[in-house]
Amino acid sequence: MSTFIVEGGHKLHGEITPQGAKNEALEVICATLLTSDRVEMHNIPDILDINNLISMLSEIGVKVEKLAPHSYSFQADNVNLEYLKSPEYIKRSASLRGSVMFVGPMLARFGYAVLSKPGGDKIGRRRLDTHFLGIQKLGAEFEYNDELQAYEICGNSLRGSYMLLDEASVTGTANIVMASVLAEGTTTIYNAACEPYIQQLCKMLNRMGADISGIGSNLLTINGVKELHGTTHTMLPDMIEVGSFIGMAAMTGSEILLKGVGYDDLGIMPGNFTRMGIELQRHGDDLLIPAHDSYTIDTFLDGSIMTFADAPWPGLSPDLLSIFLVVATQAKGSVLIHQKMFESRLFFVDKLIDMGAQIILCDPHRAAVIGSGNIHSLRATNMVSPDIRAGIAMLIAAMGAKGTSRIHNVDQIDRGYESIDKRLNQIGANIMRVD
8 A cells, every 4th residue: 555745835837647437447448348359449548446446347358458557448359258257357347336337248249247346446435226227128137146255147138129218427438338349129218318428438339330329418319330340549638636626726826737628529618617716727728726825705796605416427526526625625615525426535634634624524425614814824634535635635635735834645546647647757846655
């Protein structure tokens, strides 16, 4: 387990390029199982979760070739279905939540999949009912195997169906879409997630020969086809990393230029940071965050306290709320952070309180933040990262604090952020990794 030793108070300067989108990569890499042809992918982030997923694909027989530091080719022309029943596969899939998205493509192409209870962040209940119900609508059958301690899913003749999803689950939508593209007939998915990463998946599948319409909306129509073919795909920049860098610039009073942010796919995030009092200057597809001596949180038109809440796209991503929370501690004004989707993501605020932040944790979903109005007013402390997003919020806080902080269990941060310590040190941070 690794630790970051972070000397706070250093201003950042220069430019940094966001990595490829983690959540998109998890979806589209799994989609390579839908064809026996070669699929090339570019701008893949070099992070723990993605590397584990690629390793799992290789273990089940997919030919994986690394073409460049962030480019791979995949060819699933000799998949070993028996390996899915092995203890090694069950154990590995249980440790990586993204492996749940093997189910849709495996079922569509081979009529068989295995699903163990997946792991991932400890951020509260993350149910899989949407995946199960949608795939069952297509005719698949789930049976729990006590010997494997996993679900066996069978569906040799999937048929299209109408379905109204009980929640606009991103991974659930991705799984159902991938299961539907080779099913017989037409599948209609209402209340589908429509995040940019789902749009990217659907566009890639269409290039492979799928017939998906309604992309970008919450109503997808999928006409099943007989087979899919190879393609080339490039990931979008990771919007959560873009938001993280904006937060770091604000917390340290620094000027940073973010290169190639995919601005048109950032949704309402830039506007929400502006309402936090942070100036953003767009230059084509780059984003400049000027140095701030201070920043003031806006209020609603009637003068009431600003609230930031997560919501399905095009609402604010829940992955960004921990960043908004930590940035608010140094702003002038007050804000209510409402984390609706996960009940354990705000529990890291006790460490921010130890650092001197004025935060009231109202309940597992809501935190009221009274900003100090002074950059570098936090004091250093020791912390343990419970998940990816809380971990990056702790790192942002430590970079803006006075003194030297220690963040333990930064392997959690590594799951979602590529070489974050090295990249930040190149623009002025002082972060030392200790294994």
